[in-house]
Amino acid sequence: MKNISVLGATGSIGTQTLEVIRAHPDQFCLTSLSFGTNATLGVKFINEFRPKRVSVATREIAEEIKGTIDTACQVYYGEEGLMEVAVDPDSQILVNAVMGSIGLNPTMAAIEEKKTIALANKETLVTAGHIIMENARKHGVEIIPVDSEHSAIYQCLNGENIKEMSKMIVTASGGSFRDYSRKDLEGVTVEQALNHPNWSMGSKITIDSATMMNKGLEVIEAHWLFNTPYDKIDVLLHRESVIHSMVEFIDGSVIAHLGTPDMKVPIQYALTLPDRLEVLKGKRLNLVEVGQLHFEEMDLQRFPCLRFAFDAGRIGGTLPTVLNAANEAAVGAFLKGQIRFLDIEVFIEKALEQHESIKEPTLDEIRQVDHMSREYVQSLLV
Numbered sequence: 001m002k003n004i005s006v007l008g009a010t011g012s013i014g015t016q017t018l019e020v021i022r023a024h025p026d027q028f029c030l031t032s033l034s035f036g037t038n039a040t041l042g043v044k045f046i047n048e049f050r051p052k053r054v055s056v057a058t059r060e061i062a063e064e065i066k067g068t069i070d071t072a073c074q075v076y077y078g079e080e081g082l083m084e085v086a087v088d089p090d091s092q093i094l095v096n097a098v099m100g101s102i103g104l105n106p107t108m109a110a111i112e113e114k115k116t117i118a119l120a121n122k123e124t125l126v127t128a129g130h131i132i133m134e135n136a137r138k139h140g141v142e143i144i145p146v147d148s149e150h151s152a153i154y155q156c157l158n159g160e161n162i163k164e165m166s167k168m169i170v171t172a173s174g175g176s177f178r179d180y181s182r183k184d185l186e187g188v189t190v191e192q193a194l195n196h197p198n199w200s201m202g203s204k205i206t207i208d209s210a211t212m213m214n215k216g217l218e219v220i221e222a223h224w225l226f227n228t229p230y231d232k233i234d235v236l237l238h239r240e241s242v243i244h245s246m247v248e249f250i251d252g253s254v255i256a257h258l259g260t261p262d263m264k265v266p267i268q269y270a271l272t273l274p275d276r277l278e279v280l281k282g283k284r285l286n287l288v289e290v291g292q293l294h295f296e297e298m299d300l301q302r303f304p305c306l307r308f309a310f311d312a313g314r315i316g317g318t319l320p321t322v323l324n325a326a327n328e329a330a331v332g333a334f335l336k337g338q339i340r341f342l343d344i345e346v347f348i349e350k351a352l353e354q355h356e357s358i359k360e361p362t363l364d365e366i367r368q369v370d371h372m373s374r375e376y377v378q379s380l381l382v
Ligand code: NDP
Pocket: 007, 008, 009, 010, 011, 012, 013, 014, 034, 035, 036, 037, 038, 039, 056, 057, 096, 097, 098, 099, 100, 102, 120, 121, 122, 123, 146, 147, 148, 199, 200, 201, 202, 203, 204, 205, 263
């Protein structure tokens, strides 16, 4: 039996993690969970899974749910509450599926408690990859990817010598606007941007997919997870999302990971590896039905956010922190209808340009730069 804590249980990854746990009650036990503001779903999960510890976004929500849960559990709130769930003494594995760099502190705390980390929360690695990976090495903790591309690469590298890898090829579906010209993008609405062709995900990552920032964040994530230089990471547009990513080796062999676009597969693998379990309701890949697979070169002029991410990653220091925080702030503003779609990239570029990168930043410096970058984007709104 594996005891599991889930941060962000009411989100897209969180609910699918709970589906995996629900499908295998003999394998997994949910000992603690967190959510933000979705009390209706959160309380439903608490009453079903009966975790011992729960955390919510605010004190008000904590008070509100205490009267409606029919099980004895500790209810925490705020950032401290996230930490309580992350270091839950009853759990061995932390699934971090919270959205944004708010996931950084709980990840650090869980590493120090030697929890295995199943990481969906890519913003954490983007903002502080060097510190997370160094700390994980120091404590002998494994950071297991949940992101489908990174889970694919992880599996392509199984039993291989990473020194014999010549490059990794991260695939990208292209997001909601893959067939739009720059001109077409000028008037797009939030509703159009949220309509992803292949994956059903939370709103922030769906916008990140449309701007291609998601792929940029994933490039930085791959750099840290697999300790791989940026010139060995390629991005390939592959609209069917059947190949989840590939690895090319020095003898020219290429190993690819294929499957239907279903996040339950990488989530479950992160909880069971190196073993596998049946995914009960999953649709199987039928290549005859798929018929053809398409590949296109990634156009960095068409998708400037991907270029910003490669540049920020290569320069390093606090630039990836600025990239991530400015993106979170700009996407938040777009979702609230405060800015246009193309303003997202303009704001990120401005934030990057005005920042003087700090080399080898400490966690405090990262937190400060994260905060200042969000404030900078806010200042552009007025
Ligand atoms: P969602 O927006 O669907 O879910 C986010 C979760 O975090 C919700 O449970 C939300 O709670 C909670 N949350 C948000 N803000 C706070 C806060 N301030 N305090 C406490 N809890 C908070 O996101 P996704 O599931 O789509 O994505 C989660 C992470 O996984 C992201 O980093 C994303 O990039 C990554 N990822 C997602 C994939 C996907 O298919 N969705 C694929 C690969 C990676 P509530 O809703 O109750 O407010």
